[in-house]
Structures are given as structure tokens and as C-alpha cells.
Amino acid sequence: MPQVTLTVNGKTHTVEVEARTLLVELLREKLRLTGTHVGCDTSQCGACVVQMNGDSVKSCTTLALQAEGATVTTIEGLAKADGTLHPMQEAFREYHALQCGFCTPGMVMSAIDLVEKHPQGLNEAEIREGLEGNLCRCTGYHNIVKAIGAAQEVMHGRSATLAPAHAAE
Amino acid sequence: MYDFAYHKPTTVADAVKILAADSDARPISGGQTLLPALKHRLNKPTSVVDLSGIAELRGIKRDGNKIVIGAMTRHADVANSAEVKAAIPMLAMLASGIGDPAVRNRGTIGGSVSNNDPAADYPSAVVALNATVVTSSRRIAADDFFQGMFTTAMEPGELLVAVEFPIPEKAGYAKMRNPASRYVMAGAFVAKTGGQVRVAINGAAACVFRQKDMEAALSANWSPAAVAGVKQAADDMNSDIHGSAEYRAHLVTVMAKRAVAAAG
Known part of the structure; x- marks a missing residue:
């Protein structure tokens, strides 16, 4: 074999x-x-x-x-040995970017690649386009897009901490 | 999926040797089309020949007034190539719209062109830009290469090595995608190269084809208005649950207009 x-x-x-x-x-x-x-x-x-x-x-x-x-x-x-979540995972938690969770691992992996390849930053339309290959049947994508928008600020070092979800309203 | 033997040659010559010796062997590049087909047991290869170990098949270079793209070059690499963006920006744009990001990270130009799916993007660029397909044994002009649904001029055991795109003065591409599958419902690639106008339509019929009435209209007057009045006959258009032949015929004119506008 x-x-x-x-x-x-x-x-x-x-x-x-x-x-x-x-x-x-x-x-x-x-x-x-x-x-x-x-x-x-x-x-x-x-x-x-x-x-x-x-x-x-x-x-x-x-x-x-x-x-x-x-x-x-x-x-x-993705998470560190001590259990600290990757900023993208933390953003999905903070922004309630999942309901049943089935699509979430793929969403998070795609989102990290998307953000890493766009250091200049992504706007909402670009994030939605970047998620074309990931289907979610629960959330309507809205909070997923918000989570990725917040996570990219931390991943690119433009913000030390994740913007809280309520401040984004 | 049925099981198969797996080979990973490191030269084109070795790959061709394996493919020539066994008519049921299949080359695999990115696998984004072949693997779903194998899962459906639509074909049963005795062996799969992985082309990813062949360095000579990969890469993009400018050669005089041509852009040469190796068969194993991924859609993401074409989309991001500074060389392609500078010489034929519309080709980079086309590559950036194939499938989705993960598919573009695996799928290759050689796989797309040699598969000749009627709803694929690349065939229209190959035809409209009058590209030359280089195989392991010969050079094939775009007009002779695509012969019908999933059919090309390549013989069993022949391997696509590279595609050579002459650099055009103007080029534009527009497509209407099926929102679920992201495959093309109708697309138009328009180009003017060395003063010659070519219009290739993909997605609408069983195989990519040249729209010669639109070529004549654009030769006389390169503008979206020139193709707006050119109607595509519905006779040979695809008709399925996603759209009727009449709808696709209508889309051909709309996409051609948008493609000319995109070309500027």
C-alpha cells in the first residue's frame, strides 16, 4: 500500500x-x-x-x-497549547458567527487564508466574495463577515485586542 | 471512488510513457474536476498520473509578445501574476473568477483547457486571444483545439504542456455565473490582437465558439453599441434547469456588450 x-x-x-x-x-x-x-x-x-x-x-x-x-x-x-484561541476563532466566538457550527472549521480556515493574503485589509464586499467557496445554512453570513472584519485588525497588528461585538452595532 | 495505481513522474517524457502504455491511465493536475468525476464513478482509471512533480510544467513567463503559461500553473498563480496583470490584465481577472479561492489554489490552466468543460472560463480566452496550445508532441492553434463537449484535438497519451497567449491591444471578459455552482451560464471574451478582432463565447453552447457576426461588428466599430444589436441564434444554445436556450442566447449579447465595455 x-x-x-x-x-x-x-x-x-x-x-x-x-x-x-x-x-x-x-x-x-x-x-x-x-x-x-x-x-x-x-x-x-x-x-x-x-x-x-x-x-x-x-x-x-x-x-x-x-x-x-x-x-x-x-x-x-490554530489555538495555542494553553488554549488561547487564534484571533479568527476568538472573533467567531465574540461575534456569534456560528449557529450549528458544522461549517465553522472550514469558514475559519478559509477566513485566515483570505486575511493573510490581503495585508492591505478587506472591505465587507471583499470578505463576502472571499467566502464564495464556503456555505453556511444557519447564520446568513452576516456575523461571519463582521467577525472576519474584526479579526483582520488583530491579525495585521492594527489593533492589539479584538473590537467587542456590541461596539460594532 | 474505485481504487487505482498512482504514479508521480518528474518529467513530461516519463508521464507520456505511462499514459501511452495504458489507455485507461488518467493524468491529474489539480484534481478539481477529475476527483469529483471519480467520486461519481463516471470513469474508472487503472492508474492516475500525478503531474505535480514535473517542474517544467509550472510557471509563467513573457516571451517577446507572448505570455507562456505552464500547464500546471494554478488559477491563483495566474490571477496574482505581475507578468499576466501587466500584459493581459483580463486574463488575470478571468483566472481570479474561476470557482472559489480554495478551488483556485488547486485547479490549473492545463486541466481546465484539456478538459474543455463547456462551462469553463479558460477556453474562451484561448480562442479569443488566438492562443497556441503546446502539447508533448506538437503545437495546436486555438481554432483547431476545442472540438466539442469535453473533446479536444489531443490524442490519448498526449499531454498539454503550456498555453501561449499573444498579447492583445484590447481584451475584455464578462460572464453570467450560475449562483450555486459558479459555472458559467454564458460568457464572452472579446479581443483585438494585431488589429484582428475575435469574440469567443463560452458556457452557452456545448463547446466554446467564435461569434463571427460580433467580430464583424466590432471590426467596423469597437464599442459596446456595436454588439448590442447582434443577436445570437438560440438553435445551438444549451437548455437546462438553469436557463433556456433563448435565455442563454440573450445572455450572449449582454455578456459581449459588457466584455467590450470592460476592454475599454
Whole structure:
């Protein structure tokens, strides 16, 4: 059986997989990192988004073997060891940017990639466009967009702390 | 998905050797189309040949009055390329509108062009800009390359290596997307290169095609008003739950107008 070696959340793994094994199956079933979700399984919904070599990718539409040698970050890899949330996670909590939570891991991973690639900052329309590949059936996106807008200020060092949600009203 | 053997060659020659020896082998680039097709068991390759290890297939360069894009260059790389933005900004804009950000981080120009999905974006740019498709064995003009729905001039075992885009004086692209799938319902790429006008329509019919009445109108008068009066016949337009043939025919004129306006 083929083997794949990859680094996930800072830890290197060598895992036996079938050629047809998807990256999301490797993450969930072999490494038991079940924070990455499978929604549509057709690369439309974005619940499976992880970062691979610094880019957001749909792990349900990537073969595990295509991740050979890659550095992968999943939702489990964002918070610090002491439990301090990543600013994007903290913003989703503060702005109530989720209801059922199913899409949230993919939303957070896509949002981080979006913000990191736009150091000049994103306006509301740009944030909404950047989320085209992530579907949420609960929130109507409104608070997700607000959360990302607030998180980018912290991520780019323009603000030391997250703006409280009530001040944004 | 059925299981398959997996190969990761490091040269075009080795990839072609594997593909030539087995007609049921399939190349995979970004996999954004092939993997969903395999999940639906629409085809059953004996082996999948991963092209990501072939360095010579990747990259963008300017070569005189052409932009040459390697087959394994991702949509995100074309969208962000300073070279493409400077020479053919509309091509960078087209790449930035394919699928969604995560899809653009995997999907490649070679995959899109060789798959020739009627609703893909790149084929209209290849035709309107009169690009040349370079394969492992020959050079194919855009007008000869796209032959029908999911069909191109490439033979089994032939691999797309690069696409060469002549730099135009003017180029514009506009599309109407299906809001759910984000695939093109109708799109128009208009270009003027060396004084020659070409108009390519994607998404509306079974295969990208040149709209010669619009080419004539724009040759006489390059303006949105010139194509506004050119009607697309509905006969060969796609008709499905997303839109009727008549609706798509109407969109062709609207998109062409917008494309000319975008080209300036």
C-alpha cells in the first residue's frame, strides 16, 4: 500500500493509504482530527477546507498522496497549547458567527487564508466574495463577515485586542 | 471512488510513457474536476498520473509578445501574476473568477483547457486571444483545439504542456455565473490582437465558439453599441434547469456588450 509523509499541525506523520484515499479521510479517519468536516463532498460547501503549504484547499477534493511532503494546518492546529484561541476563532466566538457550527472549521480556515493574503485589509464586499467557496445554512453570513472584519485588525497588528461585538452595532 | 495505481513522474517524457502504455491511465493536475468525476464513478482509471512533480510544467513567463503559461500553473498563480496583470490584465481577472479561492489554489490552466468543460472560463480566452496550445508532441492553434463537449484535438497519451497567449491591444471578459455552482451560464471574451478582432463565447453552447457576426461588428466599430444589436441564434444554445436556450442566447449579447465595455 502507498505511504504518504506529511506534517499536520506541526507533527510529522507517515501513514499507509490507498491511492484513492482523500486528504480529508486521512485527517479524520487515520489521524482522528475530526474537526475538519465533510459536507457536500463535491468541493462546493467548504466545510473541509484546510491549509496546505499556506493555501486554503478543499481536503475532500485532494488525494492524500497529493499531500506528500506538505505542511497541513487544520482547525485543531490554530489555538495555542494553553488554549488561547487564534484571533479568527476568538472573533467567531465574540461575534456569534456560528449557529450549528458544522461549517465553522472550514469558514475559519478559509477566513485566515483570505486575511493573510490581503495585508492591505478587506472591505465587507471583499470578505463576502472571499467566502464564495464556503456555505453556511444557519447564520446568513452576516456575523461571519463582521467577525472576519474584526479579526483582520488583530491579525495585521492594527489593533492589539479584538473590537467587542456590541461596539460594532 | 474505485481504487487505482498512482504514479508521480518528474518529467513530461516519463508521464507520456505511462499514459501511452495504458489507455485507461488518467493524468491529474489539480484534481478539481477529475476527483469529483471519480467520486461519481463516471470513469474508472487503472492508474492516475500525478503531474505535480514535473517542474517544467509550472510557471509563467513573457516571451517577446507572448505570455507562456505552464500547464500546471494554478488559477491563483495566474490571477496574482505581475507578468499576466501587466500584459493581459483580463486574463488575470478571468483566472481570479474561476470557482472559489480554495478551488483556485488547486485547479490549473492545463486541466481546465484539456478538459474543455463547456462551462469553463479558460477556453474562451484561448480562442479569443488566438492562443497556441503546446502539447508533448506538437503545437495546436486555438481554432483547431476545442472540438466539442469535453473533446479536444489531443490524442490519448498526449499531454498539454503550456498555453501561449499573444498579447492583445484590447481584451475584455464578462460572464453570467450560475449562483450555486459558479459555472458559467454564458460568457464572452472579446479581443483585438494585431488589429484582428475575435469574440469567443463560452458556457452557452456545448463547446466554446467564435461569434463571427460580433467580430464583424466590432471590426467596423469597437464599442459596446456595436454588439448590442447582434443577436445570437438560440438553435445551438444549451437548455437546462438553469436557463433556456433563448435565455442563454440573450445572455450572449449582454455578456459581449459588457466584455467590450470592460476592454475599454
